[in-house]
Amino acid sequence: MRIGTRKSTMALAQTEEIARRLSIAAPELNVEIVKFETTGDTDQTSKLLVHGGKGGAFVAEIRAAVVSGRLHAAMHSLKDMPGNEDTPGLVIGATLARDPPTDALVLRPGVTIEDIRRSRGRGFKIGTNAVRRAAYARRLFPEIEVIHFRGAADTRVRKLDGREMQRLPGGGEVGPADALIMARAGLERLGFADRIACELSPREMLPAVGQGIVAVECAVQDWQTRRYLALIDDPAAHLSCDAEREVLWVLNGHCNSPIAGYSTIEGAEMTLTASVLDDARDGKFIEVTRSGPANRPRELGRAVGLELLHKGAADIIARTRPEA
Template sequence: MRIGTRKSTMALAQTEEIARRLSAAKPDLDVEIVKFETVGDSDQTGKLLTHGGKGGAFVAEIRAAVRAGKLHAAMHSLKDMPGNEDTPGLLIGATLARDPPTDALVLRQGLSIEEFKRSQGKGFKIGTNAVRRAAYARRLFPDIEVIHFRGAADTRVRKLDRREMQRLPGGGEAGPADALIMARSGLQRVGLAGRIACDFSPLEMLPAVGQGIVAVECAAADWQTRQYLSLIDDVSAHLSCDAEREVLWVLNGHCNSPIAGYSVIEGTQMTLTASVLDETGGQFIEASRSGPAERPRELGRAVGLELLQKGAAEIIARTRPAP
């Protein structure tokens, strides 16, 4: 089985975990990892929006190889997969058990969390490329300065410690950053969990849809590959995947929309919470519902429709790029 993935340290770690699990479940299966340098990896300064969002930057090239029959499957971080568009001929054949979905604060070496807490972020420059994280950060710490900051997880931390200025998409520079907001799961994957100064709880910063979930996509008509992938599929993570992505579908969000969504399963019940913010963090709406875990899309649809009733469409429309 040929599995496509990005060349980044984190993507390779995730794909190697998939290969290990497939080999354990099917010892006679030959698994080959095929590395891609996507446009999002080669352009480390531009806004992802210029490449069609995360889908165009990190997903499209590998998906095309699956459609062309060059790959049996593709590894994606679920949060990078667009949820507001059809993917004809493809489906998610497996999801791995969810890693911690929360966001974390990483401070530049020499700075302390006590100093950050005392100042409530005033005078700090926090780097992120995620509009959701930027919106929540401005909501939590109104006096911080958020700067555009891109790169693979380990690269970002190196840039932070070296106090590198960041080139801005429209020209000029910003920085250096004093701190970064990053996914805890990504830091763990690249061996940098020790750099986490503090975690943001879901109440403080609701995770991105699918954050912490590794997805394996394959051709819908490739029944053999689907059978193999079913051997490593985590049912709870797949249910959460379906519920949270249904919210994106209902909202028709885009890569510049600060949309968050996170589900928790307890027994046979699932609780799903989702939110929409404007980019300043000033306008904020949230919806939360519970229902049978075995009907995740119905729950996601109900939460998405409630957000629309509360005015989500207007917020999303203001963040949509001009044609």
């Protein structure tokens, strides 16, 4: 089985975990990892929007290789997969058990979380490329300056520690950053758990849709590959995947939309919270929480998405569209 993945340290670690689980579940299977240097990996300065968002930057090239038959499957971080569009002929064949979905603050040496909280962020620069993280950061620390900050996770930490300036898409530089907002799971996977100064709870910063879930995509009619992938599929993560991505579908969200969504399962019940928030300082914030049968995740996601629309989410999303 040929599985495609990005060349980044994080993506390779996730794909190697998929290969390990497949080799245990099906010892007869020979797994080959095929590395791709995607547009988003090559260009670490421009905003992802110019490449068609995360989908165009990190997913499209590998997906095309599956569609053409050059690969049997592709590994994606679920949060990087566009939720407002489908690639005909492809299906998520497996999701691994969800890693911690929360975000965390990483601080440069000499800065403390108490310093930032006491000042409400005044005088500090926090780096992120995610509109969702930027919007929540301004709610948590109203006086903080959010700056454009891209790169692989280990590269970002190195730039933070070295007080390096970050190149801006249109030219010029910004920085250096005093703090970064990063995924807790990614930091732990790369051995940076000791750099987590503060974990942000879902109430403080609702995770991105699918954050912490590794997805494996394959051709919808490749039944042999689908049978193998089903052996490593985590049912709970797949249910959460379906519920959260349904919200994106209903909202027709794009890469520049500050949309968040996170679901939990207790027994036979799923609880889903999703939000849409304006990334402008003191911007509008809409949040919806609903519960329902865990075995009907798309129905729950649809209900949450429709309620967000009823409360005005479409106006916020429209203002953040590239053509607006």
